[in-house]
Amino acid sequence: MKDKYxxxxxxxxxxxxxxxxxxxxxxxxxxxxxxxxxxxxQKELGLNISEEQxxxxxxxxxxxxxxxxxxxxxxxxxxxxxHVHTFGAQCPKAKPIIHLGATSAFVGDNxxxxxxxxxxxxxxxxxxxxxxxxRKFALKYKDVPTxxxxxxxxxxxxxxxxxxxxxxxxxYLDYENLEYRINxxxxxxxxxxxxxxxxxxxxxxxxxxxVKKLDKLVAYKLGFNSTYPVTGQTYSRKIDxxxxxxLSGIAQTLHKITNDIRLLQHLKExxxxxxxxxxxxxxxxxxxxxxxxxxxASLARYIISNLxxxxxxxxxxxxxxxxxxxxxxxxxxxxxxxxxxAILEIAINxxxxxxxxxxxxxxxxxxxxxxxxxENIIMMAVKKGGDRQELHxxxxxxxxxxxxxxxxxxxxxxxxxxxxxxxxxxxxKEEILDILDPEKFIGRAPEQVVExxxxxIDPILNKHKDxxxxxxELNV
Numbered sequence: 286m287k288d289k290y291x292x293x294x295x296x297x298x299x300x301x302x303x304x305x306x307x308x309x310x311x312x313x314x315x316x317x318x319x320x321x322x323x324x325x326x327q328k329e330l331g332l333n334i335s336e337e338q339x340x341x342x343x344x345x346x347x348x349x350x351x352x353x354x355x356x357x358x359x360x361x362x363x364x365x366x367x368h369v370h371t372f373g374a375q376c377p378k379a380k381p382i383i384h385l386g387a388t389s390a391f392v393g394d395n396x397x398x399x400x401x402x403x404x405x406x407x408x409x410x411x412x413x414x415x416x417x418x419x420r421k422f423a424l425k426y427k428d429v430p431t432x433x434x435x436x437x438x439x440x441x442x443x444x445x446x447x448x449x450x451x452x453x454x455x456x457y458l459d460y461e462n463l464e465y466r467i468n469x470x471x472x473x474x475x476x477x478x479x480x481x482x483x484x485x486x487x488x489x490x491x492x493x494x495x496v497k498k499l500d501k502l503v504a505y506k507l508g509f510n511s512t513y514p515v516t517g518q519t520y521s522r523k524i525d526x527x528x529x530x531x532l533s534g535i536a537q538t539l540h541k542i543t544n545d546i547r548l549l550q551h552l553k554e555x556x557x558x559x560x561x562x563x564x565x566x567x568x569x570x571x572x573x574x575x576x577x578x579x580x581x582a583s584l585a586r587y588i589i590s591n592l593x594x595x596x597x598x599x600x601x602x603x604x605x606x607x608x609x610x611x612x613x614x615x616x617x618x619x620x621x622x623x624x625x626x627a628i629l630e631i632a633i634n635x636x637x638x639x640x641x642x643x644x645x646x647x648x649x650x651x652x653x654x655x656x657x658x659x660e661n662i663i664m665m666a667v668k669k670g671g672d673r674q675e676l677h678x679x680x681x682x683x684x685x686x687x688x689x690x691x692x693x694x695x696x697x698x699x700x701x702x703x704x705x706x707x708x709x710x711x712x713x714k715e716e717i718l719d720i721l722d723p724e725k726f727i728g729r730a731p732e733q734v735v736e737x738x739x740x741x742i743d744p745i746l747n748k749h750k751d752x753x754x755x756x757x758e759l760n761v
Contacts (some may be wrong), residue, residue: 298627474512517605543578558638
């Protein structure tokens, strides 16, 4: 029976891989790996820890007794001590040295950093695949003129591919930020109860060098080259804010992209994939809603809002630590990653089947281009000996007349016909129609697309070509 709340990020949206990263099994396995790494490092630096104890811990690393741990947590009201005792019950010989000199944050904080590192790398795979999809779309349509919009009002022409390059550029910025965070995340290390390493200093008889080595050795055993140089009991919660800022940036980008797609779908210029049996509305049978883009926007808003919580947590920490961060972080860190994973997967799905209706786009250009072309027509007529001021007034009057037909009568924009038939304008029909070629209004848009992709995007895709080719089937 489904009589309890289920998190839709798990049941509907995020991938199995991201859900596994933040699973209890992964979390508590990492706790045990940290305890093993700590014991190994302490042994290597001279503490009385045997190989037999280490072997016992390694043999039982995967055998997590969740039932016993839950029972112990109810008894102790302390999750770390519950798992210390659970691991100790499975490793009676190693029990005396498990968690030796450590504080709860040793396993809790180091694990959170490792999980964020793993999750960022999965996000990176999805982001690279989305970049690849939009790159192909941008190149395919780099030469195809379309109306530009400023204030959602028709503006100078651009190309479909150039607009996609704008989307791609934001994703490029997100990739750069993500790479920086992946390459610069560190472990908390072995810092002790308030970050002073006092407990370890006692264990090693005031040998400062061994304590410093312990900190680095634990990090190395977990695959990290360094630790944060100073911490309290916890690592600075600004790190969480910085990591979630990257996810917020990706969410901002995808929200903007899907806003554009939703507006373009309203104009019938572009349409996200719509499956054969998909229903757009329970009432209106004809509806083809941009539900994928709307879902991205909805989840993206959630990710962006979570960043405020990380900022508040970082700003309200007391001295060396306070526990009012704990419940909050259990929610915002995994759920921000799950939601970001989801919107990237949905976006990959959208760009795997985005439909462009070029004839509709052409009709929209034809309805607006005559107005945009008037300046070029005036210039050409002046070059042939016309008076700029007189021409401007003539075309202004003709434009007002044509605009009235469009707005008040719902008619076709006949400004060009009016200009061709006006004997005050010294241009032939052929000269005027030549001016109206849409490709003469797109500037360097096609070249900009190619140059940007070749210089900035292709090096990223070449570097990560082993992860390309991801296609996504949505759960719902």
